[in-house]
Amino acid sequence: MEPILQVKNLSYVYSAGTPFEHKALDAVNFTLHRGEFIGVIGHTGSGKSTLMQQLNGLLKPTSGQVLLNGVDIWSDKQTTRQARFQVGLVFQYPEYQLFEETVYKDIAFGPKNMGLDEREVDRRVREAAGFVGITDRQLQASPFDLSGGQKRRVAIAGVIAMEPELLILDEPTAGLDPVGRAEILGNIESYRKAKNATVMMVSHSMEDVARMTDRLLVLYGSRLIMDAPPAEVFAHAGELVNMGLDIPKVTQIFLDLKEMGLDVENVYTLEQAVRQLLRLKEGKGRA
Amino acid sequence: MENLISAEHLAFRYPGVDGTPDVPVFENLNLSIQEGSFVAILGTNGCGKSTLAKHFNAILLPTGGKMYVCGIDTSQIERLMAVRRNVGMVFQNPDNQIVANVVEEDVAFGPENLGIASPEIRRRVDMALKQVGMYEYREHAPHLLSGGQKQRIAIAGVIAMEPKCIVLDEPTAMLDPQGRKDVIDTVKKLNKDKGITVVLITHHMDEAAQADRVVVLNKGTVAADGTPREVFSQVKLLHGIGLAAPQGVELCWALNQQGYQLPLTTLEPEECAQALYDWIKA
Numbered sequence: 283m284e285p286i287l288q289v290k291n292l293s294y295v296y297s298a299g300t301p302f303e304h305k306a307l308d309a310v311n312f313t314l315h316r317g318e319f320i321g322v323i324g325h326t327g328s329g330k331s332t333l334m335q336q337l338n339g340l341l342k343p344t345s346g347q348v349l350l351n352g353v354d355i356w357s358d359k360q361t362t363r364q365a366r367f368q369v370g371l372v373f374q375y376p377e378y379q380l381f382e383e384t385v386y387k388d389i390a391f392g393p394k395n396m397g398l399d400e401r402e403v404d405r406r407v408r409e410a411a412g413f414v415g416i417t418d419r420q421l422q423a424s425p426f427d428l429s430g431g432q433k434r435r436v437a438i439a440g441v442i443a444m445e446p447e448l449l450i451l452d453e454p455t456a457g458l459d460p461v462g463r464a465e466i467l468g469n470i471e472s473y474r475k476a477k478n479a480t481v482m483m484v485s486h487s488m489e490d491v492a493r494m495t496d497r498l499l500v501l502y503g504s505r506l507i508m509d510a511p512p513a514e515v516f517a518h519a520g521e522l523v524n525m526g527l528d529i530p531k532v533t534q535i536f537l538d539l540k541e542m543g544l545d546v547e548n549v550y551t552l553e554q555a556v557r558q559l560l561r562l563k564e565g566k567g568r569a
Numbered sequence: 570m571e572n573l574i575s576a577e578h579l580a581f582r583y584p585g586v587d588g589t590p591d592v593p594v595f596e597n598l599n600l601s602i603q604e605g606s607f608v609a610i611l612g613t614n615g616c617g618k619s620t621l622a623k624h625f626n627a628i629l630l631p632t633g634g635k636m637y638v639c640g641i642d643t644s645q646i647e648r649l650m651a652v653r654r655n656v657g658m659v660f661q662n663p664d665n666q667i668v669a670n671v672v673e674e675d676v677a678f679g680p681e682n683l684g685i686a687s688p689e690i691r692r693r694v695d696m697a698l699k700q701v702g703m704y705e706y707r708e709h710a711p712h713l714l715s716g717g718q719k720q721r722i723a724i725a726g727v728i729a730m731e732p733k734c735i736v737l738d739e740p741t742a743m744l745d746p747q748g749r750k751d752v753i754d755t756v757k758k759l760n761k762d763k764g765i766t767v768v769l770i771t772h773h774m775d776e777a778a779q780a781d782r783v784v785v786l787n788k789g790t791v792a793a794d795g796t797p798r799e800v801f802s803q804v805k806l807l808h809g810i811g812l813a814a815p816q817g818v819e820l821c822w823a824l825n826q827q828g829y830q831l832p833l834t835t836l837e838p839e840e841c842a843q844a845l846y847d848w849i850k851a
Binding site for chain 1: 612613614615661715716717739742743744745746747748749772775811812813815816817819820823824827829838839841842845846848849
């Protein structure tokens with residue numbers, strides 16, 4: 283797999299030299315590859331938001347490096363500026379950041395800032411709107427006339443329109459109902475597939491990261507303490523709970539079944555659970 | 570038990586802006602909440618949950634029908650303080666609800682506004698902070714606390730006013746799993762130990778499963794109403810509305826789609842594991 287972003291020995295200290303000095307990231311190392319879907323989990327204050335802001339140059343490392351396609355994003359001003367386009371950040375509750383008169387103008391804001399010509403901006407706005415299911419008619423509406431879920435999708439389209447190689451989202455489904463959650467996750471997945479982009483999603487929903495991601499980064503007390511596929515991470519149920527995290531309910535159910543003496547493997551999505559149970563039941567029927 | 574809150578033929582519409590038509594939310598809603606109960610309200614985004622919650626302490630007033638809180642018709646403007654004193658609200662974002670620079674001053678803000686004497690405020694603040702498990706943080710700065718801790722401070726600020734009812738509108742949407750658990754455990758304890766009526770609006774089915782009663786709103790009407798087991802076993806209805814059941818119920822339901830007959834009352838992981846074990850062994 284082709285590496286796209288490397289984080290090397292990254293540390294960051296807030297308010298260094300003051301009584302409020304706080305080490306928010308401590309010697310963090312990992313590599314992201316093209317096309318991967320990565321989840322980031324960790325308790326409040328574990329360093330997730332600080333890490334996000336390091337990856338597109340909003341914060342500068344106290345020590346260590348962030349390499350985008352092999353180049354340190356802080357090597358010169360031009361590179362830092364480029365990193366902000368190549369790594370797109372979607373913050374929590376991004377719908378509060380909408381400000382333009384029409385949905386179209388709001389989505390166009392990013393690509394325009396990149397200095398693209400009008401035709402290319404238009405192409406990108408329409409394509410991004412397509413990814414998040416915003417219709418041509420809605421493009422002409424005021425963003426403030428849309429529902430909460432639609433506003434959030436417009437805000438995500440505004441970042442997607444910059445065609446970032448790495449799309450980072452902080453809690454994109456917070457406060458949405460199950461259908462709204464599934465829609466947003468589906469939108470993100472279709473962008474990833476169409477552009478072979480890398481996606482990094484910070485979430486407090488163990489069910490969401492279990493369903494969507496190939497790999498999980500677990501932050502605890504400013505350190506990266508696990509970097510593994512969901513199956514491996516969720517096998518450490520006790521440790522995760524001690525860290526203020528959780529495991530998907532379906533994973534817990536299967537751990538209970540194992541304890542009761544059934545021969546089952548760990549699962550972390552509903553689909554895996556159904557498949558395994560049917561195999562077990564029907565296999566037994568035949569035997 | 571007596572009804573603490575009661576909506577009778579409640580109608581409400583948001584006025585249209587610049588000549589656009591009004592937006593109706595409720596046409597004829599009937600719903601009562603008994604004193605001392607713990608009720609969860611579920612529904613999709615835009616179904617009217619928050620609009621209803623704002624009727625519970627007269628932030629919004631009905632455009633038709635009646636809303637009674639502790640027997641008071643909320644449209645009697647001169648009784649507004651009595652309504653607000655009895656029903657406290659906690660919202661989604663903890664950062665929008667903290668007003669002071671020190672935790673105990675923040676909790677004292679509500680009772681101060683009620684014009685209560687200082688020694689009594691002191692007593693209430695200490696009691697409220699102990700009840701939410703934040704007493705040792707009383708001299709801390711709220712902005713340095715975690716999201717879950719901030720929400721518990723917001724809850725303390727409400728209970729220091731000694732209301733009969735607390736309405737929480739998605740209080741855990743921004744919290745990590747531990748923070749979520751701490752907030753839910755806190756409101757459960759307030760309900761059981763102090764008899765405070767709790768209305769919890771949430772998108773987390775596992776939280777709703779811990780209430781005594783679950784009310785599902787859809788398009789301005791009550792689509793389901795009963796104990797968590799009664800409501801969550803109606804999986805088809807929930808899916809039709811755009812909601813889901815807790816994962817243990819969803820798992821049994823998915824197996825039933827393959828022609829099996831598992832119970833749909835398996836809200837807790839242990840119950841679900843037991844039901845699956847019995848089914849495999851049968």
